[in-house]
Amino acid sequence: MSLHIEDPRVIEFDVQTDEMLVNMGPQHPSTHGVLRLLLRTDGEIVHECTPHIGYLHRCAEKIGENLSPPQYIPYTDRMDYLAGMNMNLGFALTIEKLIGMEVPEKAVHLRVLIAELGRVASHLVGMGAYGLDLGTFSPFLYAFREREIILDLFEEVCGARLTYSYLTVGGATHDLPEEIDIPEGLASLTKRDPSQRMSFIDALEMFLQWLEPRITEYHTLLTRNAIFIKRTAGMGVLTPEMAVSYGCTGPVLRGSGVSYDLRRDGEAIYTRMYKDYEFDVIAAPFAVAPREVVLGDNWCRFYVRMMEVVQSIRLLRQAMKKYKAAAGSYREPFKLNAKLPKDEVYLETECPRGQMGFYVVGNGDGNPLRVRAKSSCFCNLSITDMLCQGVPLADVPAIVGSLDIVMGEIDR
Amino acid sequence: MDIQAIHSILLDKFGSEIVGSEPHKAIDPWIQVDGRSIVSVGKFLRDDQRLLFNHLNDLCGVDYFEPDPKKAEKFGHEPHIEVVYQLSSIKLKHRLKLKVRLDRWKDGVAGNLPCIPSVSSVWGIADWHEREAYDLAGIHFENHPNLRRILCPEDWVGYPLRKDYEFPLEYHGVRGR
Numbered sequence: 102m103s104l105h106i107e108d109p110r111v112i113e114f115d116v117q118t119d120e121m122l123v124n125m126g127p128q129h130p131s132t133h134g135v136l137r138l139l140l141r142t143d144g145e146i147v148h149e150c151t152p153h154i155g156y157l158h159r160c161a162e163k164i165g166e167n168l169s170p171p172q173y174i175p176y177t178d179r180m181d182y183l184a185g186m187n188m189n190l191g192f193a194l195t196i197e198k199l200i201g202m203e204v205p206e207k208a209v210h211l212r213v214l215i216a217e218l219g220r221v222a223s224h225l226v227g228m229g230a231y232g233l234d235l236g237t238f239s240p241f242l243y244a245f246r247e248r249e250i251i252l253d254l255f256e257e258v259c260g261a262r263l264t265y266s267y268l269t270v271g272g273a274t275h276d277l278p279e280e281i282d283i284p285e286g287l288a289s290l291t292k293r294d295p296s297q298r299m300s301f302i303d304a305l306e307m308f309l310q311w312l313e314p315r316i317t318e319y320h321t322l323l324t325r326n327a328i329f330i331k332r333t334a335g336m337g338v339l340t341p342e343m344a345v346s347y348g349c350t351g352p353v354l355r356g357s358g359v360s361y362d363l364r365r366d367g368e369a370i371y372t373r374m375y376k377d378y379e380f381d382v383i384a385a386p387f388a389v390a391p392r393e394v395v396l397g398d399n400w401c402r403f404y405v406r407m408m409e410v411v412q413s414i415r416l417l418r419q420a421m422k423k424y425k426a427a428a429g430s431y432r433e434p435f436k437l438n439a440k441l442p443k444d445e446v447y448l449e450t451e452c453p454r455g456q457m458g459f460y461v462v463g464n465g466d467g468n469p470l471r472v473r474a475k476s477s478c479f480c481n482l483s484i485t486d487m488l489c490q491g492v493p494l495a496d497v498p499a500i501v502g503s504l505d506i507v508m509g510e511i512d513r
Numbered sequence: 514m515d516i517q518a519i520h521s522i523l524l525d526k527f528g529s530e531i532v533g534s535e536p537h538k539a540i541d542p543w544i545q546v547d548g549r550s551i552v553s554v555g556k557f558l559r560d561d562q563r564l565l566f567n568h569l570n571d572l573c574g575v576d577y578f579e580p581d582p583k584k585a586e587k588f589g590h591e592p593h594i595e596v597v598y599q600l601s602s603i604k605l606k607h608r609l610k611l612k613v614r615l616d617r618w619k620d621g622v623a624g625n626l627p628c629i630p631s632v633s634s635v636w637g638i639a640d641w642h643e644r645e646a647y648d649l650a651g652i653h654f655e656n657h658p659n660l661r662r663i664l665c666p667e668d669w670v671g672y673p674l675r676k677d678y679e680f681p682l683e684y685h686g687v688r689g690r
Contacts (some may be wrong), residue, residue, distance in 0.1 A: 163674060445539060447570075462575060
């Protein structure tokens with residue numbers, strides 16, 4: 102008598118051990134901030150994964166009701182603190198849509214330049230931290246080395262390194278500096294004299310020239326790394342239908358093969374900024390993907406981010422040229438005590454982590470009646486339960502990390 | 514597709530009892546829908562080949578109320594709550610805003626949450642957005658699979674985004690205010 106087993110995995114699942122509730126977080130290093138996952142496990146296999154959020158809730162929406170829009174800009178920084186510039190831009194555009202303001206041409210190109218630089222910085226953290234989740238330390242150090250220079254450049258622009266409040270209603274708080282010290286990190290990496298001064302645009306061009314060849318190195322280090330592929334390919338597969346139904350946006354949506362980017366498909370007030378720019382929307386599947394990769398898995402989401410860095414560099418090069426040629430002022434004046442009309446607008450912009458939406462209801466007063474911040478990570482995180490069912494415990498950080506969440510944005 | 518065309522499709526299908534007589538004029542025009550039929554309207558919007566609103570961008574509650582009696586005259590709105598649905602179609606690339614109007618409290622009794630059917634069976638993400646609207650704006654969603662607070666602690670009292678919300682004086686020995 103022979104025992105016939107069709108699927109060898111069946112045996113493993115048949116062995117029942119006691120069910121256990123494992124509490125992962127909120128201080129766990131690989132949950133990216135104060136995220137608490139409650140895992141119901143059977144041995145090594147996770148059956149249910151319930152995210153508990155709210156540890157970083159700072160009442161951002163309630164605060165918005167008591168402040169005028171320019172005063173609220175610093176609070177948007179603190180939502181997605183890894184891409185503060187993009188959040189500023191999203192809120193500023195929403196208010197401009199509400200009051201029907203048009204920003205000058207120079208401010209538009211300045212905004213594209215700053216927002217794309219912010220996207221590069223944010224995706225670098227996404228890449229580095231994801232490597233860290235999977236147990237490799239060196240990509241993290243390289244990513245932070247590069248990001249540090251971007252932060253230095255931002256510091257020269259507006260004085261802050263993380264919470265910029267730079268892009269504001271009507272344009273930006275001030276123009277790009279004419280002359281800056283070369284950031285120390287950039288000077289030492291490119292072997293230049295750090296006492297030399299140059300314009301911001303030249304320093305940025307110098308940085309881009311240095312960054313571009315490094316991206317190939319990251320691909321060698323992570324994307325094509327055999328261990329990395331084993332940990333990511335075919336893991337955490339998110340189907341396009343599910344991604345759309347669960348409101349996933351940004352690299353998570355595009356990693357599932359849905360080509361949707363608000364810079365191309367968004368509302369007129371936002372796409373107008375990018376109308377003279379050439380760039381590609383990156384979406385899975387990829388011809389260069391390793392054999393094991395499935396549409397919508399961790400590897401695809403990661404690779405979308407990597408390729409978006411390349412596109413952002415492309416956009417930055419165009420923005421620098423256009424900014425130099427543009428006429429006009431860097432801002433349109435907006436009074437702090439200006440009254441908001443009795444109307445309401447909703448606007449989503451493409452932030453590094455997905456579509457960040459702001460909904461502002463004005464009521465003829467200086468302060469809005471209601472400010473709503475729709476977070477992209479909030480939606481992206483809501484699928485963790487579906488993605489983590491039936492995977493080994495060790496793969497939970499790999500799946501959560503591939504969503505690239507920032508708790509400040511989820512809890513607001 | 515523009516809002517007028519979407520509105521006439523909805524009006525043909527559901528009639529004027531469910532769908533507001535015409536789209537409200539605003540920067541983003543919206544369509545008013547009767548709360549009790551929101552699930553069938555949502556299903557139709559999602560599945561109809563001309564509309565295909567398969568993406569729920571946002572769902573939130575807005576409290577129209579002025580607690581200060583001196584300012585209440587100038588406020589300009591009847592006290593009520595609105596649930597706002599922001600929809601978009603990934604394929605057809607158009608957008609739509611739906612609104613449902615509710616009483617601030619059910620039957621006028623303070624503390625009795627207004628009810629509206631949950632659309633989490635139509636769009637998956639509505640699950641979490643509705644939990645947030647319940648948590649912060651105090652709206653009860655019927656037939657929701659798991660209607661618990663999401664951002665505030667589970668034993669929190671009150672609904673912070675209500676205009677008449679009062680910040681607690683004390684929470685587990687921590688002094689407020």
